[in-house]
Amino acid sequence: MDGDGTPAVIGKVSARKILDSRGNPTIEVDIAAMDGSEVVGFGRAAAPSGASRGRHEVVAFPRGGVDEAIEKVAKLVAPRLIGMDLERQQEIDALLKELDSTSNLRRIGGNTTVAISIAVAKAAAAAQGLPLYRYLGGEGATALPYPLGNVLGGGAHAGRMAPDVQEFLAIPVGARKFADAAFANSRVHRRVGELAGMKDKTFTGGKGDEGAWAPNMGNLDALEVVARACEEVSGEVGFEIRPGIDVAASELYDEKRGKYVYEREGIARDAGEQIEFMLELIQTFKLFYVEDPLREDDFRSFAELTRKVKGCLICGDDLFVTNVARIKKGIRMGAANSVLIKPNQVGTLSDTLAAVRLAKEHGYVPVMSHRSGETPDDALAHLAVGLGCPIIKTGAVGGERVAKLNELIRIELEFGANARMGELPLK
Numbered sequence: 224m225d226g227d228g229t230p231a232v233i234g235k236v237s238a239r240k241i242l243d244s245r246g247n248p249t250i251e252v253d254i255a256a257m258d259g260s261e262v263v264g265f266g267r268a269a270a271p272s273g274a275s276r277g278r279h280e281v282v283a284f285p286r287g288g289v290d291e292a293i294e295k296v297a298k299l300v301a302p303r304l305i306g307m308d309l310e311r312q313q314e315i316d317a318l319l320k321e322l323d324s325t326s327n328l329r330r331i332g333g334n335t336t337v338a339i340s341i342a343v344a345k346a347a348a349a350a351q352g353l354p355l356y357r358y359l360g361g362e363g364a365t366a367l368p369y370p371l372g373n374v375l376g377g378g379a380h381a382g383r384m385a386p387d388v389q390e391f392l393a394i395p396v397g398a399r400k401f402a403d404a405a406f407a408n409s410r411v412h413r414r415v416g417e418l419a420g421m422k423d424k425t426f427t428g429g430k431g432d433e434g435a436w437a438p439n440m441g442n443l444d445a446l447e448v449v450a451r452a453c454e455e456v457s458g459e460v461g462f463e464i465r466p467g468i469d470v471a472a473s474e475l476y477d478e479k480r481g482k483y484v485y486e487r488e489g490i491a492r493d494a495g496e497q498i499e500f501m502l503e504l505i506q507t508f509k510l511f512y513v514e515d516p517l518r519e520d521d522f523r524s525f526a527e528l529t530r531k532v533k534g535c536l537i538c539g540d541d542l543f544v545t546n547v548a549r550i551k552k553g554i555r556m557g558a559a560n561s562v563l564i565k566p567n568q569v570g571t572l573s574d575t576l577a578a579v580r581l582a583k584e585h586g587y588v589p590v591m592s593h594r595s596g597e598t599p600d601d602a603l604a605h606l607a608v609g610l611g612c613p614i615i616k617t618g619a620v621g622g623e624r625v626a627k628l629n630e631l632i633r634i635e636l637e638f639g640a641n642a643r644m645g646e647l648p649l650k
């Protein structure tokens with residue numbers, strides 16, 4: 224509702240091509256909220272993009288790329304959206320899917336629909352004079368997420384001599400304030416850079432796509448460095464910081480051999496050996512978080528690892544792709560205990576919301592996540608708070624990453640005395 228109580232409608236929809244953090248083209252959408260002939264709000268949203276995408280994600284753009292997406296917005300989508308009540312998010316999202324008419328959004332593109340969908344929510348919030356987190360989460364949304372920050376990386380995000388494991392992460396589980404947690408992660412990042420330089424004499428300070436250091440180093444050395452940095456910084460700041468990893472195991476899996484191939488180490492592991500290896504890493508390095516330890520269709524091995532593990536989140540990214548049907552299957556089988564939430568994997572805000580709700584209902588921890596290719600759009604910060612996700616995965620440093628972290632610092636200050644950190648299990 225706008226000031227006089229009548230619902231604002233979509234007055235204008237426009238899309239343009241902008242750069243993402245890798246310098247690749249992506250889409251940005253503007254939506255104007257109108258009351259009669261008066262503009263009463265504005266929403267702008269940009270879509271991120273992945274480098275190690277799950278096979279079951281929606282398609283990011285139509286075959287003609289961002290240019291075709293922009294044309295589709297102008298010709299196919301905008302004429303149908305104009306005049307719709309901005310608060311009818313579900314109807315709008317359903318219409319986007321209907322206009323696309325494919326099962327994986329390949330006609331309009333999931334990046335196109337997600338940018339429209341989030342821009343709609345931002346415009347609706349603006350028309351009501353509310354921050355997006357409040358519009359989405361109501362008065363009860365006062366919990367800040369724990370930041371999960373990428374501090375050392377390899378795999379598809381870095382060069383050839385970097386570790387096979389895609390991401391080595393830090394999470395300040397003992398922090399009482401979001402700002403303290405975010406600064407703790409940046410300290411861990413800095414310390415990891417120093418330690419990496421000591422271990423790898425060829426290290427020139429190179430970074431991967433998410434701002435994490437990319438040294439010439441094996442997986443175990445990398446884990447040692449990150450675990451040590453977490454411990455040292457924990458001592459300095461006075462609260463616990465734990466390490467985690469995103470294996471992105473589908474990227475390592477060789478279908479023909481039926482094995483996970485660790486090229487850097489010259490080792491190949493079958494599913495059973497991979498599970499044992501993960502259990503060993505979790506125990507040795509006290510990992511708090513392990514994402515995609517197994518390939519994206521192996522629900523059964525995910526379930527076996529989840530059964531055997533104690534005190535560690537096992538999160539599905541490529542496994543679930545923010546898709547309700549896949550999350551339901553995981554719940555049925557006991558695969559994983561945490562779900563990565565990437566809005567552009569599924570293409571609309573309503574579907575993102577449904578995924579978070581389902582995860583929470585079944586005790587699966589939802590982790591709101593960026594992509595490796597990002598923009599300075601800070602909507603992710605609002606989604607984490609508004610949807611009540613206790614963890615946000617959005618890097619530790621770099622402009623497009625700190626855009627989200629800094630917005631959360633602002634939100635924490637807005638909450639004042641009511642601010643609190645989310646509920647983190649296993650602490």
Ligand code: PGA
Binds near residue numbers: 274276277469471540
């Ligand atoms: P992506 O990967 O954004 O490059 O797909 C990030 C992740 O696997 O979590």
Ligand code: ZN
Binds near residue numbers: 469471514515540541
């Ligand atoms: Zn991942």
